[in-house]
Amino acid sequence: MTTILPIPVPGTSGSDQRQPFLRVTDLRVHFPTDDGLVKSVDGLSFELERGEILGIVGESGSGKSVTSQAILGLHKDSRALISGEIWLDGQELVSATEAQVRELRGRKMAMIFQDPLSAMHPFYTVGSQISEAYLVHHRVSKRAARARTIEMLEKVGIPNAAARYGDYPHQFSGGMRQRAMIAMALIDEPELLIADEPTTALDVTVQAQILELIKELHAEINSAIILITHDLGVVAETCDRVLVMYGGQCVEKGTVDDLFYRPEMPYAWGLLRSMPRMDRDRQTRLTPIPGQPPSLINVPSGCVFNSRCPFTDRVPGGRCVTEHPNLVSSPDGHAVRCHMPHAERQQILLTEIQPTL
Numbered sequence: 001m002t003t004i005l006p007i008p009v010p011g012t013s014g015s016d017q018r019q020p021f022l023r024v025t026d027l028r029v030h031f032p033t034d035d036g037l038v039k040s041v042d043g044l045s046f047e048l049e050r051g052e053i054l055g056i057v058g059e060s061g062s063g064k065s066v067t068s069q070a071i072l073g074l075h076k077d078s079r080a081l082i083s084g085e086i087w088l089d090g091q092e093l094v095s096a097t098e099a100q101v102r103e104l105r106g107r108k109m110a111m112i113f114q115d116p117l118s119a120m121h122p123f124y125t126v127g128s129q130i131s132e133a134y135l136v137h138h139r140v141s142k143r144a145a146r147a148r149t150i151e152m153l154e155k156v157g158i159p160n161a162a163a164r165y166g167d168y169p170h171q172f173s174g175g176m177r178q179r180a181m182i183a184m185a186l187i188d189e190p191e192l193l194i195a196d197e198p199t200t201a202l203d204v205t206v207q208a209q210i211l212e213l214i215k216e217l218h219a220e221i222n223s224a225i226i227l228i229t230h231d232l233g234v235v236a237e238t239c240d241r242v243l244v245m246y247g248g249q250c251v252e253k254g255t256v257d258d259l260f261y262r263p264e265m266p267y268a269w270g271l272l273r274s275m276p277r278m279d280r281d282r283q284t285r286l287t288p289i290p291g292q293p294p295s296l297i298n299v300p301s302g303c304v305f306n307s308r309c310p311f312t313d314r315v316p317g318g319r320c321v322t323e324h325p326n327l328v329s330s331p332d333g334h335a336v337r338c339h340m341p342h343a344e345r346q347q348i349l350l351t352e353i354q355p356t357l
Contacts (some may be wrong), residue, residue: 017086023047023087024047027041027045027084030042030111038298040296041248044249046243051224053224054226054241054257055234055239057271060230060249061293064202065196065233066248067245070082070113071109073101086167087095089191106133106136110194111194111196116177116178117174119181120181125167126172130149130183131149133184147185152186157209158179164259167306174231179210186221192225195226195227198214198227199234211238216263229326240324241254244265246267252336253327253335264334264345264349271289272357274289303322315339323339
């Protein structure tokens with residue numbers, strides 16, 4: 001078993017230089033194809049502290065899942081071109097070997113996949129697959145691993161867990177499979193948990209149960225969580241901070257209050273305006289974002305959102321089309337990637353956007 005020694009973070013000296021638990025810096029994940037280079041993630045940076053829940057939102061194809069897979073090192077045996085840095089508790093993952101990252105999976109970081117039916121092997125029982133995740137990192141007997149697995153299945157709400165240990169994935173309902181995936185992810189009590197669309201294809205009641213379960217286990221273990229979702233309601237209910245992705249880039253990040261009450265990026269405005277509201281007349285029509293997400297092979301020059309943004313005429317000189325905007329952060333940590341001045345974005349938010357939200 002490979003042992004990984006902590007690697008000092010460049011530019012730090014002494015114990016007084018505290019680093020975030022997870023720090024992603026200028027991450028780029030590109031895939032060579034016959035049609036060209038797919039820039040799935042293109043210069044992404046963010047930080048995450050222990051005990052914090054970060055929501056990553058955006059349309060399909062914005063780079064959310066590719067980011068999570070890069071953190072877990074799942075692209076290392078593919079053709080992906082990966083650059084940048086991913087520091088997890090003082091250990092750099094991009095330059096680490098496959099064996100080193102494999103040692104961290106489960107014990108230090110784990111993932112709840114979007115589709116538990118395809119994530120689990122159909123030829124092995126649910127219990128044996130969860131037990132295997134425990135045996136990889138603990139020198140215990142199979143009997144002890146089985147007992148630990150049954151304990152976790154009970155903790156995530158699987159009824160009659162001892163009897164269900166020997167069932168196959170297809171014998172579980174969708175909600176039960178998702179609970180089993182959570183048990184597998186948490187059996188080693190990882191310090192970082194990534195949940196990739198954990199409530200997709202589940203009915204509303206089961207969705208609420210799964211989210212409540214994740215929050216309860218998060219409070220118990222005090223792990224850091226990255227929650228990837230399309231559902232802004234889930235973000236509002238669960239997360240502490242939010243990162244909005246579009247075209248493989250971060251276009252806005254801040255607290256949950258920043259996103260829902262003080263959004264400044266036109267793409268974030270579009271996401272909020274397209275979200276159904278329970279306090280509105282049922283006949284009120286949603287306002288979709290016009291156009292289509294950009295091709296990640298031919299990423300637009302300038303602002304990646306310029307072809308769909310209704311406010312490009314507010315920026316003189318055509319900079320939205322010719323100049324790529326920087327991600328500018330305010331002193332309180334609210335960061336926005338947009339050429340419009342802060343004061344003008346605030347004015348548009350107050351007079352044009354908030355009345356329609």
